[in-house]
Amino acid sequence: MQQAITETADASSRTIGFILWRTKQILANREDVIAVEIPSRATLYRLFDKLAVGTHATGSARTRRSINARPSGPFGEVPASAPGELMQIDSTPLDVLVRLDDGIAGKVELTAMVDIATRSITAAVLRPTTKAADASALLARSVTPETMRPGWPEALRMSRSVLPHRRLLSMDERLEHAAARPVIVPETIVCDHGKVFISNNFRASCRYLGINLQPAHKATPTDKGTIEKTLGSVATLFAQFVAGYTGSNPDRRGRRLEYGQLWSLPELQSLLDEWIIAVWQTRTHDALRDPDAPRRAFSPNEKYATLLQSCGYVPVPLSGADYVELLPERWQAINAYGIRIKYRTYDDRELNPFRRQHSGVTAKKGLWEIHHDPYDISRIWVRDRCGDRWITVFWKHLHRVGVPFGELAWDRACEQVPGGTEEQIADAAAALLRRAHDGPAAGAGHPVKRSRRDRRVAARTQATVTGRKMPDPPAPKALPGEEADPELAEVIPLGLFDPLENPWRPQ
Template structure:
């Protein structure tokens, strides 16, 4: 008996061709593929030449030929299966932390309150270490830029500081990591959180414009990192980071206020009315979740070869491998961080340097005004590095010493002290190791806070008004003038509700009769 019974082989070939044509097309029902197979038979052999099986036989044949191809299912899954390599999967082994790191970005399924007071989605860009499954770094941005990828490199080689409000169970001093031995090599780990520090050797990327940009390539070349682009349309080349990004959606994002679901069919209604987190607040929650949950969660791929029934956490795997691989600290100086920032080329004029309609000027630029840099390929302009998320200053390469000249924005009015100084001065309360119960309680408290939304109970409209009010307020108050106190707030303890002015409509005013 043939493999498909008494069905004509030409009919089988036609249906197989119809299924192959659907790899990159939209999803359709089984009835369409039966019709398409009949059309192919008429085109190739003539109408009525090939005997057709019954409709029920067509369905059984389709189920046999499309097994595992998702022909009538998800189009994204079907394309992923079609691009899968033929044959047994290979495996790249990594035996040292940072030896092989995979990097990618994806939209996060959470609505956030952006800086301009408008709700929107954000993108998650992360790096995962293949040897230990450690999330080396992860950042949230409205739209990922090349500077965000460079920021990930800087955060990978920099310890994660303990922040105010974090439980002491998350400190590296109370984790399974060899904190005492590592602190003797790197003093920065004294007040660090329980996230391993590693120096990437090779990074696997896709062909996204952020990762193939000149800024990111220059940053990797500066740090001595080898870039390995994956094949186009082959997500299996970096399956570890794909799995990690999916795990963030199921283990973290769905617990956060404003969760949108993985697709429109799973999205709720009126999510913008919830108490949404701002982007910096959500970034802080993500950093805490990585330290508290991900690094202490047993991973299925981290098993002892001699005892496969036992799973290890990323921190435990890192502690085991660091004994054999060793640890070499890489201290990022301020000049090193500036080297990782995007580069633009500008002329130094009498008024200074202009970038995005902002003027940067200072007495440090006096020797460079109306002077040629000598770089003919850049029209004799000067190399300027800037941070898209910090418009307060730029850095111009010094032609004499090879360092950097810091130039501030001409209209800058700065105020508060940096947050990092508070974090670095935070002293651990206890030295004993944190137990599983303490870590579990920290994770549970984190998810409760993420689901409840930000403190204060303000709705989205109120938060937008507050954000715009704070943006319009002066940066620092005059010292000589006392701050005005609202009379209603002084007497009653709460300010009067604000009544905004109406919009002036000249046509409506002209139609009124007085």
């Protein structure tokens, strides 16, 4: 029976009757056993009750796996005595439905980072699907002050909190209009083996900011138990109070939630940011008790203010070029026609000196370093190592699309136009987003029907570009000895996002 109970560690949950049946099968298959008198059913049940204590053999499979992953000896813990000395990052689906564009209701993923010394949630990002760029943006948000937003109570200002605002302001002027959330620079980050956190982009972002990335053991959530517990607390203390809460599993889910009043993704992100400042950072935490007075529990803000007296504070201002550094990178050649990424061609006159040239990076076989934003395929950035600058290169067919969109919409358009040219795919992607924006159109007396996947792709794409701004594409420059064309058409502003304008400055 002990062997039968052990076999259930990674298997699906079954009843006691199956364990008893499996016990008899194990006995029947043993060659050294000639005859065994099986006790009564009541006796077998009593034996099971004794042997299955603490194993969760017939309960939740998730709890059973967690129990089996625990170490057999005493629990160990890496001490953290300074803010940022040890931090943990993880991502999980948030148990809340949001109203995406075009009325689609969908779930989002929450990616958050917590500081072990103070238990502060330094940053949290909601996305339809978490990408490496989101994890990199999380690092930038952790080292950037959270500015006050319209509608937030004045009590949420850092100047009104227990944080030493006046002392910090003398070292970092960005904190003048900051909310009561500490700015913590990570030294070591513990993560799991999710593809977002072990990606080349996230590793490069950590190297750029001087952060030591420490992956946990595979299938061992106990290596980062603090962030696991923190994400569970967010569901308990925040998510269940939000309209559209789905519960942690289908057994706890209500009916017809998608037809109720749901928040949009930007609205839910603002609510989460406000909740972290107003509730989480001011709520006492059992792990933040004073060793000399165990009855005294600190809040994350109080613990940060206490540790700041001995650890100090060093601001890390990020510029627009730093933001580009945190975007995903790839290495490609600059050909005569420009740069091609997923059948999209990017070209600009500034690439003329580098076409078909060696980049000087022998380790990458002479390829050029390119950074791109998966949520905005309108442009890429090429590193000019000689001039120590970033060259912004626009998509060749940007004039065909009037709104920004990311790789999700592009990949869907490629599926709809198999073997199509770049112009056809661009038109298909633009038409997909245009149909989502215009809504059902009447044609010949019948409404145009769109697949649910088309609507979901358009909605999730729009959710990632809301509020992003970008200046006009630059007019082509005249070559030496060539007159500029006086009849160039007027450039229509696209209203997209320009990271080189330093998006991290206080508004």
